[in-house]
Amino acid sequence: MTATDSGERALEDRFEAVVGADQRVEPRDWMPEAYRATLVRQIAQHAHSEIIGMQPEGNWLTRAPSLRRKAILLAKAQDEAGHGLYLYAAAETLGVDRAELTEKLIDGRQKYSSIFNYPTLTFADVGVIGWLVDGAAICNQVPLCRCSYGPYARAMVRICKEESFHQRQGYELLMTLMRGTEAQRAMVQDAVDRWWWPSLMMFGPPDGDSPNTERSMAWRIKRHTNDELRQRFVDMTVPQAQHLGVTLPDPALAWNEERGGWDFGEPDWSELKQVIKGNGPCNAERVERRRAAHEDGAWVREAALAHAEKKRRSAQ
Numbered sequence: 001m002t003a004t005d006s007g008e009r010a011l012e013d014r015f016e017a018v019v020g021a022d023q024r025v026e027p028r029d030w031m032p033e034a035y036r037a038t039l040v041r042q043i044a045q046h047a048h049s050e051i052i053g054m055q056p057e058g059n060w061l062t063r064a065p066s067l068r069r070k071a072i073l074l075a076k077a078q079d080e081a082g083h084g085l086y087l088y089a090a091a092e093t094l095g096v097d098r099a100e101l102t103e104k105l106i107d108g109r110q111k112y113s114s115i116f117n118y119p120t121l122t123f124a125d126v127g128v129i130g131w132l133v134d135g136a137a138i139c140n141q142v143p144l145c146r147c148s149y150g151p152y153a154r155a156m157v158r159i160c161k162e163e164s165f166h167q168r169q170g171y172e173l174l175m176t177l178m179r180g181t182e183a184q185r186a187m188v189q190d191a192v193d194r195w196w197w198p199s200l201m202m203f204g205p206p207d208g209d210s211p212n213t214e215r216s217m218a219w220r221i222k223r224h225t226n227d228e229l230r231q232r233f234v235d236m237t238v239p240q241a242q243h244l245g246v247t248l249p250d251p252a253l254a255w256n257e258e259r260g261g262w263d264f265g266e267p268d269w270s271e272l273k274q275v276i277k278g279n280g281p282c283n284a285e286r287v288e289r290r291r292a293a294h295e296d297g298a299w300v301r302e303a304a305l306a307h308a309e310k311k312r313r314s315a316q
C-alpha cells in the first residue's frame with residue numbers, strides 16, 4: 001500500500017502525539033526518517049564508546065596492584081562490553097546491522113566518545129576514570145532512561161545502575177590512595193589534572209555550537225542541553241573533590257551564590273575539535289586495536305555461521 005499524503009500526515013500526527021505525551025516510540029511504530037537516522041547515529045556512537053572505552057583501563061588489567069583491584073577492574077571492563085552489546089542490539093531494532101556499524105567505526109565513518117583517546121599513565125587513572133569519566137557518563141545517561149525511543153530508554157536503565165557502581169569503585173580507589181603515601185597522593189592529583197578538562201568536554205561543544213541539540217530535545221531523545229549537563233556535573237563533582245582532598249585544575253572555579261551553582265572556566269574547544277578529528281593522543285592506537293580484535297575474531301563469527309548452517313540443514 002502506498003501511503004497517501006493524508007495517510008502520511010496521520011502517521012506523523014500519531015508520532016508527534018506519542019512523543020508529546022511522553023510515551024515510548026517502539027520499533028514497529030512509524031517514525032520520521034530523520035528521527036531514525038539520529039537515533040542510529042547516537043546509539044551506534046554510544047555502543048562504540050562502551051567497546052573502545054574498555055581499552056584505556058584494560059591497559060592496567062595485567063598490572064593491577066592486588067587481586068582485589070584486578071577483580072574489580074575486570075568486572076568493570078566486562079560491564080562495559082555488556083553495555084556495548086545492549087546498545088548494538090538497540091540499534092539493530094532500527095533496521096541496521098551490527099556488523100555494518102563495526103565496519104563504520106573501524107573505517108572512521110562513525111565516532112566514539114573523545115574521552116577514550118587519552119592515555120592511562122598510572123593506576124590512579126583507573127580511579128579517576130571511574131570517578132570523573134563514569135561520573136560524567138551518568139550525568140549524560142540518566143536522562144536517557146526517559147528517552148522517547150523505547151529500546152534505548154530501557155537499555156539505559158540497567159546501564160546507569162552499573163555506571164553508578166563504576167563511579168563508586170573509582171572514588172573508593174582514590175580515597176584509598178589519598179590515605180596512602182605522599183607519592184600516592186601526588187599520583188592522584190596528577191591524574192585529576194590530566195582528566196578534568198577532557199571530562200568536561202564529554203558533554204560536547206557549548207550550546208551555541210551544537211546544531212542538533214534543539215531537534216533532539218524536541219523529539220525527547222535529549223532532555224537537557226550540553227551546557228546544562230556540564231553544569232550539573234561540575235556541581236556534583238566539586239564537593240566530591242573537596243572531600244577527597246584534591247584540587248581541580250581550574251582557577252576560575254568559584255561558588256556563585258546568586259545562581260546556586262559553581263562558576264567554572266572554559267574548556268579548550270580547539271583541543272576537542274582536534275580529538276574529534278582523529279588527532280588526539282591515542283586515536284590511531286584505539287581504532288587500530290579495535291580493528292585487530294575484529295580481524296582476530298573473524299574465525300569465531302565464521303564458525304558460528306557454519307554451525308548455524310549445519311543445524312539448519314539437519315533440521316530440514
Ligand SMILES: [Fe+2]
Nearest residue numbers: 050079080083
Ligand atoms: Fe558503560
Ligand SMILES: [Fe+2]
Nearest residue numbers: 080134163166
Ligand atoms: Fe562505566
